[in-house]
């Protein structure tokens with residue numbers, strides 16, 4: 001249960017707030033002075049703190065400074081009836097999450113509190129990953145893991161380890177549900193900015209007209225309805241990490257302003273004249289092909305290059321099916337803890353079903369499938385028919401051979417343009433020969449030039465192999481034997497001598 005601390009010397013307000021939050025299922029505790037608050041906070045953690053500005057003794061701002069001095073990251077919302085908005089803005093500069101002007105309405109309270117609690121979850125839930133650098137520094141306990149030991153995931157871990165603490169902009173790409181947000185949070189938790197805010201902007205969900213006020217904030221009176229000064233995400237994130245999710249959906253009109261922050265660390269609030277400076281690290285994610293977006297004029301090329309300093313590419317789950325068993329184990333453990341269930345494993349047939357699926361929704365789809373199965377399962381083992389897949393089975397049949405073909409296809413996609421370019425003006429060059437020669441040479445080498453073995457491995461007759469060796473002049477590439485040939489074994493004779 002998430003816990004909220006309310007600090008105010010107005011008993012009536014404390015009573016109202018306590019009931020308000022308890023009714024929504026939160027734990028609420030209260031006290032009436034800054035000193036009392038500091039004592040309570042030193043003894044136990046909270047998920048959100050509501051702090052009155054005007055209190056006798058230590059006021060809200062001083063209490064806030066002390067809280068931050070204790071290295072407590074919990075979001076603080078300052079409540080103020082007095083003073084001007086300036087006090088509240090000052091509080092935000094000291095690291096308050098937001099402010100509420102008394103008397104506030106329930107909708108406003110609800111919105112700001114929910115936002116702050118969401119930010120708290122993202123900052124508190126430490127993400128770790130396998131490998132020597134996977135444990136975050138400091139005293140925090142990892143609560144979420146990035147799971148998978150496929151070669152491409154190892155590359156991901158290596159990159160996270162290399163860039164996390166370097167303050168560079170990182171672009172994370174991958175299909176939906178592959179773990180982009182998880183990687184962004186892992187980078188944050190392993191950086192020296194881990195004690196500062198981590199805020200997320202989901203560009204796919206913000207209406208186009210609200211982007212600028214959301215990012216840069218606005219001055220009171222900047223437009224009709226702007227009743228109070230509002231700080232945007234950049235300003236609230238001072239010293240921290242700003243995660244631009246679905247950056248491909250950032251409107252063109254806002255892209256230039258974001259580029260300016262990236263280049264010079266400066267911007268203005270809407271309706272404001274003053275040039276504001278920020279120090280924010282940007283991590284961006286997208287499931288779009290940004291290069292294509294640039295080609296089609298929907299994404300600024302200069303912003304693309306600015307973001308694309310380091311790119312971390314997350315593989316789709318169908319290309320790392322061997323990671324399904326460890327992911328299943330991880331999710332079963334997590335759900336057992338969450339729902340107090342005792343599921344031990346999935347049955348063999350259930351595992352086969354999971355491995356044969358194509359997972360268009362990637363790890364998120366697997367997670368949902370298992371969550372459902374855990375909740376509906378009565379026994380200790382999940383059977384195949386208890387796994388209800390979100391997506392239709394696709395053309396994909398996940399046999400090892402299909403996986404291999406998909407892999408070859410992918411590698412060819414990468415290599416072919418270069419090969420074709422190289423041979424473009426050589427009219428008699430035979431690209432098929434080139435690839436065949438490379439393949440045969442590789443297999444021969446692997447078999448120690450044992451032709452019988454090589455022919456078997458390649459699935460061709462020994463005669464055909466001999467012809468190819470001659471055609472491609474491969475016998476000239478055989479290293480001279482260093483010791484006496486073993487005559488007892490004909491296979492060790494030089495390839496063309498038999």
Ligand SMILES: Nc1ncnc2c1ncn2[C@@H]1O[C@H](COP(=O)(O)OP(=O)(O)OP(=O)(O)O)[C@@H](O)[C@H]1O
Pocket residue numbers: 145146147148174175176177178179180181182183287363364367
């Ligand atoms: N390698 C992984 N190990 C453990 N959990 C993972 C892994 N990858 C993803 N998940 C889980 O899958 C879910 C989706 O991950 P996440 O939100 O990071 O994906 P995403 O790429 O940001 O998706 P989208 O593009 O839809 O926003 C989350 O619950 C996350 O915890």
Ligand SMILES: [Mg+2]
Pocket residue numbers: 180181245
């Ligand atoms: Mg995401």
